Amino acid sequence: MDLNYSPDEITFRDTVRAWLGENLPAELREKIVAYDHFTRDELLAWHHILARKGWIAPAWPREWGGNNWGPVQRYIFEEECGYAGAPPLVPFGLAMCGPVLIRFGTAQQKAHFLPRIYNGDDFWCQGYSEPGSGSDLASLKTRAVRSGDHYVVTGQKTWTTLAHYADWIFCLVRTGEADQKKQDGISFLLIDMKTPGITVRPLVLMDGGHEVNEVFFDEVKVPTANRVHDEGAGWTVAKFLLSHERMNTARIGTSRRELERLKEFAARQRKNGRPLIEDPRFRDKLTRLEVELTALSITNLRFLDQLRGGRAPGAEISMLKIRGTEIQQMLTELMMQAAGPLAQPLAPLGEAVDFDLFTAGLAPRYANFRKTSIYAGSNEIQRNIIAKMSLGL
Numbered sequence: 001m002d003l004n005y006s007p008d009e010i011t012f013r014d015t016v017r018a019w020l021g022e023n024l025p026a027e028l029r030e031k032i033v034a035y036d037h038f039t040r041d042e043l044l045a046w047h048h049i050l051a052r053k054g055w056i057a058p059a060w061p062r063e064w065g066g067n068n069w070g071p072v073q074r075y076i077f078e079e080e081c082g083y084a085g086a087p088p089l090v091p092f093g094l095a096m097c098g099p100v101l102i103r104f105g106t107a108q109q110k111a112h113f114l115p116r117i118y119n120g121d122d123f124w125c126q127g128y129s130e131p132g133s134g135s136d137l138a139s140l141k142t143r144a145v146r147s148g149d150h151y152v153v154t155g156q157k158t159w160t161t162l163a164h165y166a167d168w169i170f171c172l173v174r175t176g177e178a179d180q181k182k183q184d185g186i187s188f189l190l191i192d193m194k195t196p197g198i199t200v201r202p203l204v205l206m207d208g209g210h211e212v213n214e215v216f217f218d219e220v221k222v223p224t225a226n227r228v229h230d231e232g233a234g235w236t237v238a239k240f241l242l243s244h245e246r247m248n249t250a251r252i253g254t255s256r257r258e259l260e261r262l263k264e265f266a267a268r269q270r271k272n273g274r275p276l277i278e279d280p281r282f283r284d285k286l287t288r289l290e291v292e293l294t295a296l297s298i299t300n301l302r303f304l305d306q307l308r309g310g311r312a313p314g315a316e317i318s319m320l321k322i323r324g325t326e327i328q329q330m331l332t333e334l335m336m337q338a339a340g341p342l343a344q345p346l347a348p349l350g351e352a353v354d355f356d357l358f359t360a361g362l363a364p365r366y367a368n369f370r371k372t373s374i375y376a377g378s379n380e381i382q383r384n385i386i387a388k389m390s391l392g393l
């Protein structure tokens with residue numbers, strides 16, 4: 001097993017790093033530093049810059065704009081983007097619907113949707129979860145009834161990230177009969193968000209931000225040409241997509257950047273007359289976190305080495321999701337502890353440290369990051385997957 005990058009991979013990393021240094025707009029990076037939410041235009045601005053460079057969909061086949069990067073190069077690219085403070089690439093089109101269409105789409109679906117996803121012409125969202133059908137996704141109830149050359153869709157999706165920005169939603173819907181095995185009666189539809197009968201309502205998260213929504217469908221007409229794969233084969237599509245969804249949840253580059261920010265802050269912040277970073281209890285917690293993050297990146301390199309050798313990903317994706325999101329949450333907790341009362345949104349200016357962007361954004365970010373162990377399949381569900389795949393339970 002080789003846990004080092006090869007000379008070519010190091011050259012690739014340096015090329016990406018230098019390019020990001022020159023091409024990541026300062027105003028987008030500043031939003032990341034201030035823990036601000038991105039508008040649709042800002043998210044698309046970064047998408048367009050990467051699309052022009054040809055780096056927007058590296059995992060796609062060449063004929064659709066991909067560039068043959070292997071798993072290690074893709075990981076290096078994502079880590080460097082996270083470390084540099086690039087805006088997140090919205091995964092719903094690029095990393096979910098795109099790969100689904102490449103694998104299961106008709107020639108017409110590919111020709112129409114893939115270039116639009118690549119160029120950032122359409123903004124997509126993911127319509128899987130419903131009230132009562134999150135972890136137990138196959139119990140979903142949104143119904144699609146066939147009527148000639150279209151379906152009539154009625155039901156509700158929930159937690160739909162960025163649906164308020166979206167032009168299209170891909171949805172799992174029930175087309176089968178009640179007496180069928182629940183996984184067998186599901187189909188996968190692409191739905192234009194402008195179709196009459198669709199209502200989007202915001203769900204405000206506990207940081208006060210609007211990033212998720214409820215989406216209601218009231219007799220929405222969807223052409224049968226917008227069904228991906230066979231009627232009743234939606235569960236096969238859903239499982240394929242979920243494995244893609246979890247590939248990049250560890251966010252190691254972002255955590256490395258955040259850890260450095262925490263260290264910088266702890267060197268400035270004073271406790272008992274000396275810099276916080278010299279406080280033994282704080283140092284202990286900080287060091288443990290750094291060791292955990294280093295261990296995660298080594299686990300990730302082990303995983304990449306397996307992919308390099310052509311092995312299909314297995315339970316490792318769940319391990320990386322669990323540990324990566326736990327570390328993201330631990331980081332926000334330690335940041336709150338470091339800032340103390342300054343982390344309150346309306347904290348008075350302390351004499352220990354000037355009020356700054358770092359402390360101002362901490363409390364909402366801490367609250368927001370509770371989500372990471374829930375979305376993309378909760379961490380409890382990931383543990384069940386590990387138990388099944390690795391232990392045969």
Ligand SMILES: Cc1cc2nc3c(=O)[nH]c(=O)nc-3n(C[C@H](O)[C@H](O)[C@H](O)COP(=O)(O)OP(=O)(O)OC[C@H]3O[C@@H](n4cnc5c(N)ncnc54)[C@H](O)[C@@H]3O)c2cc1C
Nearest residue numbers: 126127128129134135159160161371374375376377378380
């Ligand atoms: C910020 C955010 C964004 C999201 N974005 C999207 C999106 O864009 N599109 C989309 O479709 N969905 C989205 N989701 C939904 C997400 O996928 C679900 O929240 C998740 O799958 C959990 O489902 P649930 O909320 O219904 O909780 P439940 O499934 O009701 O689970 C409740 C609790 O019980 C535990 N639990 C449930 N079943 C088991 C079990 N078998 N064994 C052990 N523990 C169990 C869970 O881990 C959890 O702690 C998002 C969620 C969040 C928080």
